[in-house]
Amino acid sequence: xxxxxxxxxxxxxxxxxAFHALPQALQGLSYQVTYQPILFGAVLQHHGQLGPAEIxxxxxxxxxxxxxxxAQQGCALRMPASHPYNPLGMLRLxxxxxxxxxxxxxxxxQMLHHVWAEGLDAADPTRLADLQAQxxxxxxxxxxxxxxxxxxxxDAAIQAGVFGVPTIAVDGKxxxxxxxxxxxxxCLEGGEWFQGSAWDDSSVLPRALARKRA
Numbered sequence: 001x002x003x004x005x006x007x008x009x010x011x012x013x014x015x016x017x018a019f020h021a022l023p024q025a026l027q028g029l030s031y032q033v034t035y036q037p038i039l040f041g042a043v044l045q046h047h048g049q050l051g052p053a054e055i056x057x058x059x060x061x062x063x064x065x066x067x068x069x070x071a072q073q074g075c076a077l078r079m080p081a082s083h084p085y086n087p088l089g090m091l092r093l094x095x096x097x098x099x100x101x102x103x104x105x106x107x108x109x110q111m112l113h114h115v116w117a118e119g120l121d122a123a124d125p126t127r128l129a130d131l132q133a134q135x136x137x138x139x140x141x142x143x144x145x146x147x148x149x150x151x152x153x154x155d156a157a158i159q160a161g162v163f164g165v166p167t168i169a170v171d172g173k174x175x176x177x178x179x180x181x182x183x184x185x186x187c188l189e190g191g192e193w194f195q196g197s198a199w200d201d202s203s204v205l206p207r208a209l210a211r212k213r214a
Contacts (some may be wrong), residue, residue, distance in 0.1 A: 001030045001031060001032055002029065002030065002031040002032070002033055002170055002171075002188050003031070003032055003034070003170065004034070004168055004169065004170050005034045005036055005168065005170075006018075006019070006022070006031045006033050006034065006035050006036065006044045006166060006167075006168050007036050007038050007157050007162050007165055007166060007167040007168070008035065008036070008038070008108070008165050008166050009036060009037065009038060009039060009040035009041075009086055009087055009091065009165045010037075010090045010091070010094070010111050010112055010114075010115050010122070011028065011040055011083075011085065011087040011115070011122075012040060012086060012165045012166065013062070013063075013066035013077060013116060014113045014165070014166060014177060014178045015112070015166040016066075016075070016077060016116040017066060017069055017070060017073065017075055017077070017164050017178045018113070018166040018168075018177070018178035018181065019108060019109070019112055019166070020073070020075040020112075021073055021075070021178060021181055022181065024205065025181035025182065025184070025185055026181075026184070026185055026188065029185070029188050029189070031188065033105065034102050035102055035103055035104070035105065035152055036101075036102055036157065037091045037094040037095055037101070037102075037103065037123055037150065037153065038091075038150075038153055038154040038157045038162070038165065039087070039088070039091055039150065039151075039154045040087070040164070040165050041087075041138075042151075042154045042158075043154065043157065043158055043162060043163060043164065043165070046158050051084065053081075053083055053084045054084070063079060064160075065119050067079070069178070074170050076116075076117055077116050077117070078116065078117055078118065078119040079116075079119065080115055080116070080119065080120060080121060081119065081120055081121040081122075082120045082121060083122075085121070085122050085123045086123050087122075087123075088130070089123060089125075089128050089141070090111055090114070090115070090122065090123075090131075091150055092134055092141040092142065092146050092147060092150060093111070093128070093131065093135065093137060093141045094107070094108070094111060095141070095146050095150045095153070096137035096138065096139040096140065096141040096146045096148050097135060097137045098137075098138050098139060099138065099139075101111070101146070101150065101153055105133055110131070110134065110135060111131070111135075114127065114131050116202040122124075130148070160174070161174055162174060163176070164177070166178065168180070168184055170187065170188065171182070171187075173187060173199065175187070
């Protein structure tokens, strides 16, 4: 059985799409998924990047693209009342749901529905309180224990090479984005491309140009 780690932040519409597409994409394969919440903003900061929703032009394109993708794959997606929003409340709630800081699939589904299916304010305190009551976390989402666990999970993801969400990790390989699901399946099935050196060769390709960060 393949052991997958699905890194996600509920702020990402692509995480919503990939989450719902995963069972069909891997249908017939033997696998188990661990869902790991991480703070996407901290990942971006580590790499000196802006998120798609922070770049004009790309922001509008992203919103159009994800709504089209949702319609294509039969996954209801309604933009929240505002985006981006502060995701910390939701990430801490997800981390607090059990001692491992890793919500199960049903819990992730409820949280993604909260953001991407109702067209409301994802960070609204009243809605978050209702969601918390519904999910009944084992721990206090605002405790130092939970905050530190989320921070440590994010740091560990960065150290593992995660640079965006959603990312699915298996056997030391990272598959980024909703559109990487077919590639993930090919890997799990032992596809011919993965039997060669192409994966490792990609990490040692020489650079002919490097731009300095502003």
